[in-house]
Amino acid sequence: MPGILVFGEMNQGELASVTGELIAVARTLSVETGDEVEVALQSDSVGDAAEECISLGADKAYRVESALLSEPQIDAHLEAFTQVVSQTQPSIVLIGRTPIGRDVGPRLAFRLGVAVAQDCVEVSIDSDSGRVVATRPVYGGNALSRVSFAGDDTQVVLVRPKAFEALEPDAGRSGEVEDFPISLDESAIKARLVETVTQQAEGVRLEDATIVISGGRGLGGPEPFDELRSLSDALGGALGASRAACDAGWIDHSHQVGLTGKTITPDLYITVGISGASQHMAGCSASKNIVAINRDEDANIFKSATYGVVGDWNRVLPSFIETVRELRDS
Amino acid sequence: MPLNIVVCAKQVVDPETPASAFRIDPEAKRVLPAAGIPPVVNGFDENAVEAALQLKESVGADVTVVSVGSGFVMDVMKKPLSMGADNLILVDDPAVEELDAFATANALAEAIRKIGEFDLVLCGRQASDWDNSMVPLGVAELLGLPCVTLAQKIDVEDDGIVVQRALTDGYEVVKAPLPAVVTVSNELGEPRYPTLRGIMMAGRKSPTVWSASELDLDEASLSPKLSLEDLYVPVSDQQCEFIEGEDEVEAGRNLALKLREARLI
Ligand SMILES: Cc1cc2nc3c(=O)[nH]c(=O)nc-3n(C[C@H](O)[C@H](O)[C@H](O)COP(=O)(O)OP(=O)(O)OC[C@H]3O[C@@H](n4cnc5c(N)ncnc54)[C@H](O)[C@@H]3O)c2cc1C
Ligand SMILES: Nc1ncnc2c1ncn2[C@@H]1O[C@H](COP(=O)(O)O)[C@@H](O)[C@H]1O
Numbered sequence: 256m257p258g259i260l261v262f263g264e265m266n267q268g269e270l271a272s273v274t275g276e277l278i279a280v281a282r283t284l285s286v287e288t289g290d291e292v293e294v295a296l297q298s299d300s301v302g303d304a305a306e307e308c309i310s311l312g313a314d315k316a317y318r319v320e321s322a323l324l325s326e327p328q329i330d331a332h333l334e335a336f337t338q339v340v341s342q343t344q345p346s347i348v349l350i351g352r353t354p355i356g357r358d359v360g361p362r363l364a365f366r367l368g369v370a371v372a373q374d375c376v377e378v379s380i381d382s383d384s385g386r387v388v389a390t391r392p393v394y395g396g397n398a399l400s401r402v403s404f405a406g407d408d409t410q411v412v413l414v415r416p417k418a419f420e421a422l423e424p425d426a427g428r429s430g431e432v433e434d435f436p437i438s439l440d441e442s443a444i445k446a447r448l449v450e451t452v453t454q455q456a457e458g459v460r461l462e463d464a465t466i467v468i469s470g471g472r473g474l475g476g477p478e479p480f481d482e483l484r485s486l487s488d489a490l491g492g493a494l495g496a497s498r499a500a501c502d503a504g505w506i507d508h509s510h511q512v513g514l515t516g517k518t519i520t521p522d523l524y525i526t527v528g529i530s531g532a533s534q535h536m537a538g539c540s541a542s543k544n545i546v547a548i549n550r551d552e553d554a555n556i557f558k559s560a561t562y563g564v565v566g567d568w569n570r571v572l573p574s575f576i577e578t579v580r581e582l583r584d585s
Numbered sequence: 586m587p588l589n590i591v592v593c594a595k596q597v598v599d600p601e602t603p604a605s606a607f608r609i610d611p612e613a614k615r616v617l618p619a620a621g622i623p624p625v626v627n628g629f630d631e632n633a634v635e636a637a638l639q640l641k642e643s644v645g646a647d648v649t650v651v652s653v654g655s656g657f658v659m660d661v662m663k664k665p666l667s668m669g670a671d672n673l674i675l676v677d678d679p680a681v682e683e684l685d686a687f688a689t690a691n692a693l694a695e696a697i698r699k700i701g702e703f704d705l706v707l708c709g710r711q712a713s714d715w716d717n718s719m720v721p722l723g724v725a726e727l728l729g730l731p732c733v734t735l736a737q738k739i740d741v742e743d744d745g746i747v748v749q750r751a752l753t754d755g756y757e758v759v760k761a762p763l764p765a766v767v768t769v770s771n772e773l774g775e776p777r778y779p780t781l782r783g784i785m786m787a788g789r790k791s792p793t794v795w796s797a798s799e800l801d802l803d804e805a806s807l808s809p810k811l812s813l814e815d816l817y818v819p820v821s822d823q824q825c826e827f828i829e830g831e832d833e834v835e836a837g838r839n840l841a842l843k844l845r846e847a848r849l850i
């Protein structure tokens with residue numbers, strides 16, 4: 256029986272959260288297709304992550320182990336995963352649009368000569384054809400497109416991280432864990448990962464923060480970011496920025512929120528001097544409440560905001576910050 | 586020996602088109618160009634041109650820009666030439682308009698084969714129309730080359746390249762042999778502005794134009810793999826509550842009070 260195969264990812268020995276999300280998607284699809292949910296975990300040592308996949312809803316977890324898979328070497332992971340796909344012949348392959356998945360997914364599809372749907376935020380099965388239908392943002396988030404797979408080839412679906420929620424882990428779920436032997440040697444690796452340099456800002460991670468304060472081009476320079484930083488510190492939040500502010504060199508790119516930056520999902524997202532371009536909103540539209548301070552009442556950001564102040568941040572921000580501090584201290 | 590660099594560049598709808606001017610033809614499932622807003626060279630492809638020109642300056646290179654599409658606006662597509670690229674090849678044919686990633690990769694790979702000598706193929710990280718970030722991986726697969734994506738820095742060393750690959754929290758250092766495909770991200774830095782001299786030189790150059798039939802492409806390689814069922818603008822029912830005050834100072838204060846009342850801070 257063909258399965259729905261998930262490209263499993265691990266970070267420093269731990270199961271990556273995106274893999275739980277993909278298993279949940281696969282579970283939903285399997286209700287329609289009747290397929291098994293399988294996960295290929297590729298690492299030098301998979302350990303308990305395989306059992307974790309079962310508790311998150313997989314029917315089968317493959318341990319694909321090789322010393323060459325210890326790091327996110329794309330060529331090695333691509334070669335290993337191609338072997339798993341060729342041998343298991345899944346009907347659907349689910350891959351997260353992560354730093355490694357975004358390369359492995361399309362390249363796998365090109366290698367197999369099959370179709371691939373990119374960056375999907377909704378995935379379902381067409382009841383007539385039994386084939387995948389997926390929705391994805393395009394044109395920087397200005398539009399949504401719905402695509403369907405024809406034919407009967409393997410369907411490769413790249414899923415946007417955080418667009419779906421993982422199931423609650425349940426140790427009572429049963430499934431099989433199998434070793435999956437592959438043949439992999441150095442010759443598979445052409446582009447070699449030699450070093451990873453992490454530039455993680457101190458404090459709360461932007462992606463995990465419940466409060467995020469972001470600044471944009473409207474701030475006019477790097478200095479006002481100090482004020483936003485002190486505000487985010489006071490609120491226990493994280494500091495974000497638009498691409499325009501990052502490209503200007505006012506703040507490091509690791510703070511960028513948006514289509515080509517980070518995806519955030521805070522309860523409160525406060526933007527200052529950000530116009531709300533669709534590519535920015537692509538990374539923050541899942542925020543529960545958006546607050547905008549912008550002097551242009553027609554700015555796009557107000558279309559997504561719960562609360563807004565039309566005004567010059569030079570005058571709005573100091574009294575806002577002061578009152579926030581008073582409220583916090585009282 | 587100078588490097589032969591091919592830069593793949595796409596003409597796209599200006600991504601800075603304000604959301605209010607963004608229109609779709611739902612029947613044709615196409616985005617309609619906004620009146621008075623000309624298309625642009627995909628922004629990340631300008632970053633790729635910049636990367637090529639930096640290599641031209643540091644190690645010497647011959648830079649050929651290639652684009653697949655139809656309805657090219659010559660003033661737009663000549664921008665890489667005015668920035669300093671040496672050659673421009675347009676695969677200009679209604680048959681290759683609005684291809685999917687597969688077909689585009691096939692057409693580009695064939696065009697690059699026809700160009701013949703190349704050491705490095707530079708692309709943008711994604712085209713700002715369909716935001717696919719797939720074509721370069723397809724080109725690499727079809728040409729049997731390594732592909733390094735999201736470059737923020739490219740150095741040539743010995744017989745290979747060293748690429749800093751931008752991640753959201755830092756970067757990876759990746760080494761690859763040449764020839765290779767590399768996709769470039771905006772972290773590489775702002776593309777240079779064309780100089781007056783560059784614009785004049787570009788004005789005198791005419792692009793080489795190929796039709797699809799001049800490339801070794803069969804119908805299967807140009808037919809879409811996915812079918813587009815729907816293209817639409819998402820609707821939001823969000824209503825913004827504007828917080829006011831006597832003046833902006835008071836509005837700032839009232840905003841804080843409002844957020845406290847809503848238990849958000
Ligand atoms: C493919 C692609 C990917 C992209 N990815 C991203 C991404 O990941 N993240 C991202 O952010 N962008 C991204 N962009 C860029 C995006 O299109 C916008 O250009 C960018 O978000 C604009 O940043 P901004 O809002 O800071 O600047 P602007 O659009 O210039 O807006 C500045 C705002 O500040 C306001 N302002 C000015 N002065 C004041 C003042 N004194 N007081 C109050 N308000 C003031 C103005 O009214 C204006 O609304 C991408 C673009 C493309 C093409
Ligand atoms: N029609 C095209 N002509 C030339 N280059 C293209 C074309 N389509 C895509 N590319 C290149 O591939 C990159 C990624 O495109 P995409 O996969 O469509 O997001 C672009 O930034 C270009 O460098």
